Amino acid sequence: MTESAKKGSKYVLFLGCAIPYREGAYEISARKVLPRLGIEIEEMPEFNCCGLPIDPVSHEAMLALAARNICLAEQKGVNIVALCPGCAGTLRKVNKTLKEDKKVREEVNHFLKEIGMEFKGTIDVKHIMQVLAEDVGLERIKETIKKPLTNLCVAEHSGCHVLRPIKYIGFDDPENPQILKNLIRATGAKVLDYQGETQCCGAPIIGINQGIPMNLTAEKLSHMKEVGAQAVVTVCPFCHMMFDTNQPRIERVANKKFEIPALHYTQLLGLAMGLNPEELAIKELRVDAAKLMAAISA
């Protein structure tokens, strides 16, 4: 194992809500690939929502929920890895704020006192993409590739919350993100540039307005289609829902056929590691990936 892999090799897995609710394939594939990269996963002893969904209605309640999760990981003495960028971004931002802003920390610790907890500021929070890029590294990933996906040309969609706001998240360039592209290239697949790569898919407001997210994702899928992407690769359960679960609906609304399967990055990586589609829950995808699987084995 490389030195960098040893540095951060154990994490408590923060699943969030959207993944167990609807995006099981992301968890299944992540649990398959992480151990192969020397990342040891511990389970959360208990859990509550990261707080992001209720931030619009109560910033204080969000802070309290996020801080409670951080405290649970602090008690275990293990850093957090989250698969969902919403969770990762929220926990990361709150962790940073509580470490740096004494006033907010006092306020939040006053909340936490009610449940016998205290934020101490002893752990770190990362999204899986950051763990793969920083702790594992491209070289180590390449060493695990048994079946390079050289036949594939894909589009990436990092999503907003792994990139922005730069001052809280900051590990990739939000205007020209490269990390996911490099992670995809490590699998042997080609990455196609398309217009509007950094544009939001609109998922966060789907509970308020359905039309805007559908239009935003339709626009992205159109641009991906223009460059001939065989698939779109995501690292977010919400973006994935837009590209995969909602694609048939978007096709009806936009009156256009896209037929672009959406893979979780962990599925793409798993395929390149030589795992079979069954193990990676490829069949759970809404958009038929049969052609894609055939292209890989060709």
Added chain:
Amino acid sequence: MSQTRKKKAVVKEETGQKKVVKEEISRGLVEQKESQDTVLKITPESAQFKYELKQVPGAEKLMLCFQCGTCTADCPVSRYDESYRPRKILRMAQLGIKDQVLKSDVIWLCAACFTCVDHCPQDVEIAGVLRALRNMSVKEGVMPPVFKELASAIMETGYAYKIPELRIKKREEVALPSLPKGNTEDIAKLFKVTGFSKALGATGGS
């Protein structure tokens, strides 16, 4: 284009009627006349709104907004909904047109993609100002149903969505560890101490 410009200081009402905007700023009363139907009064109390809002986390730099419009130009939501204009919302907040802002459906359209936050030349956390406005709106008794659903799922299960039994069974089938349990007792305490339970009660949530 010229028409858009003309309307710049005029706040569009849902009635679609033409209107008169009165602005009372420190120099005195300024009246901008477009027609006679609707009058938006900016009272001396309105001036206080921006200070009140500035206290809410996320809105600290509200006053630094110099109306360049970068946020609106770069906003993906604005491209598909012409009623959503972050620049305009910030201006209304600065002017203290409190009720129209807090009661407007428009403030709930921000997708929190944070493009505006990263692009603002004045480092105004625009999405943060929107969040602050929504938080204030909740205190005035407004909460879209989706947030009540999310909050009640969190209170009942710890998760923002109630995970279907089928999903939980399926985890066993594919040998996934059982889901960590939510501590609903702790969540209830945290919602109470943060004042969120009270807000939920006031907006008719469970």
